[in-house]
Amino acid sequence: MNDVLKNNIDYVNATKIDNTAIATGGDVTASDDATFTTVDAEPELTVEKTADPASGIKVGDEITYTIVVTNSGNVTVKEIKLEDTLVTLSEAAFYLAPAGTKTITYTYTVTQADVNAGQVVNVVKVNATAVRGDDPAESQASATVKTIVPGSKTEPGPFSLILFGDLLLNGSEERTDAMVKMFDWANEHGGEFSAIGIMQSGGTVERFDDEDSWKAVSDKVNELKGKSPYMTVAGESDISADTANYEAFTSHNLTKLPASQMFENGKVWYQTLDSYNMLFIGIGYDVNEDSTEWIDYVNNVISKYHNFSVVLVVNSYMTADKQLTRMGEIVEKNIVAKNSKVRLVLCGAETGAERMTKSYDGREVNVLLFSLAGNDQLGFVRTLTIDSEKKKIEIKTINAATNETLAGDQNTFTLSNAF
Numbered sequence: 001m002n003d004v005l006k007n008n009i010d011y012v013n014a015t016k017i018d019n020t021a022i023a024t025g026g027d028v029t030a031s032d033d034a035t036f037t038t039v040d041a042e043p044e045l046t047v048e049k050t051a052d053p054a055s056g057i058k059v060g061d062e063i064t065y066t067i068v069v070t071n072s073g074n075v076t077v078k079e080i081k082l083e084d085t086l087v088t089l090s091e092a093a094f095y096l097a098p099a100g101t102k103t104i105t106y107t108y109t110v111t112q113a114d115v116n117a118g119q120v121v122n123v124v125k126v127n128a129t130a131v132r133g134d135d136p137a138e139s140q141a142s143a144t145v146k147t148i149v150p151g152s153k154t155e156p157g158p159f160s161l162i163l164f165g166d167l168l169l170n171g172s173e174e175r176t177d178a179m180v181k182m183f184d185w186a187n188e189h190g191g192e193f194s195a196i197g198i199m200q201s202g203g204t205v206e207r208f209d210d211e212d213s214w215k216a217v218s219d220k221v222n223e224l225k226g227k228s229p230y231m232t233v234a235g236e237s238d239i240s241a242d243t244a245n246y247e248a249f250t251s252h253n254l255t256k257l258p259a260s261q262m263f264e265n266g267k268v269w270y271q272t273l274d275s276y277n278m279l280f281i282g283i284g285y286d287v288n289e290d291s292t293e294w295i296d297y298v299n300n301v302i303s304k305y306h307n308f309s310v311v312l313v314v315n316s317y318m319t320a321d322k323q324l325t326r327m328g329e330i331v332e333k334n335i336v337a338k339n340s341k342v343r344l345v346l347c348g349a350e351t352g353a354e355r356m357t358k359s360y361d362g363r364e365v366n367v368l369l370f371s372l373a374g375n376d377q378l379g380f381v382r383t384l385t386i387d388s389e390k391k392k393i394e395i396k397t398i399n400a401a402t403n404e405t406l407a408g409d410q411n412t413f414t415l416s417n418a419f
Helices: 009-013 112-117 173-193 211-222 247-252 293-304 326-336
Strands: 016-025 028-037 045-052 055-057 062-071 077-084 094-096 101-109 119-130 137-147 159-164 195-200 230-232 268-273 278-283 309-314 342-347 352-360 363-371 380-387 392-399 413-415
Touching: 045 119, 055 195, 062 077, 062 094, 062 119, 094 101, 159 173, 173 195, 173 211, 173 380, 211 247, 230 278, 268 293, 278 293, 293 326, 309 326, 326 342, 363 392
Parallel strands: 045 137, 055 137, 159 195, 195 230, 278 309, 309 342, 342 363
Antiparallel strands: 016 028, 045 062, 062 101, 077 094, 077 119, 119 137, 159 380, 268 278, 352 363, 380 392, 392 413
């Protein structure tokens, strides 16, 4: 058979190909017929389903589900229909040629029944009719999202956070490669540490208008969909410090939280872990030192979750010689000193890996600076394994390229009585 015919999907979909040749010459006419039988029809569909976030949800939160349907057979399938166990999908029936794909995204709001069950189990089924062949094409996929249970009587086990320092992408191949290794390491090894999320305390790009660098990070964040959520605060360079222009940072929406958990589109944000009674609050660089609105916002959130231990993720708080920055002085005076539940501050901006402990009326607050962003110190991540029962945090600093743990008491250590 002609190769052109072999590769034409119309002929593969057909049961057979009829071909008639007619020759005419003078007063003589002759014809002959030939029929080719096409390859056997093998209709097949595959479907993948992911959920974002993949864990740590509570009543009222939204889960974003993404379904990808692929025609993995060798004939076109039609009347493709989806059946979902959570919602009634409005997606109209469609068709796909071989190797064709279609992506459907929708959201689901978590209910009290979901939280009581401890998880949201969602299954999607897909079925279709092949244009040729007796067997229907069908497949299914599922996604399970673990909820957090307020007031749970079951003592949760240890969990981890993965901490990125400053990325400071500037278009160089070396820095971009280091950033990719950090995200890939988190994807590959997060399960070993029971990691529930990735936090970044330092600057993302060196110039706030560097669209290529923003896109490079956004692409890696999107790969985390349905896995560990990513939460970052704006750095000095992200907002062009002289003008405090947050437009690029907020428009890229790297921290994908509901609007109800953000102040001014992400300049400040919060996230809770109800089953651990923990509250995380992110504070970007120079939110607005002349305004108290963001300070009031933070204090109101802490008041709302008054029984929760508080972890602050602040871009600029402490220098490498353990002095508070200007922003650090503002945060300490108005938030840390006033709230007895603040126990840990994570910060970046200043190059180094330092720690200090300060006491406020007998309450110890640990401050950890982590920003190994020099050209000879790229691609390092930290794991913070938190044991709320024993009230301790184990910290490890790891080379994402080699998966080696760095030695030294500034890189690998344990904080006792941390909560």
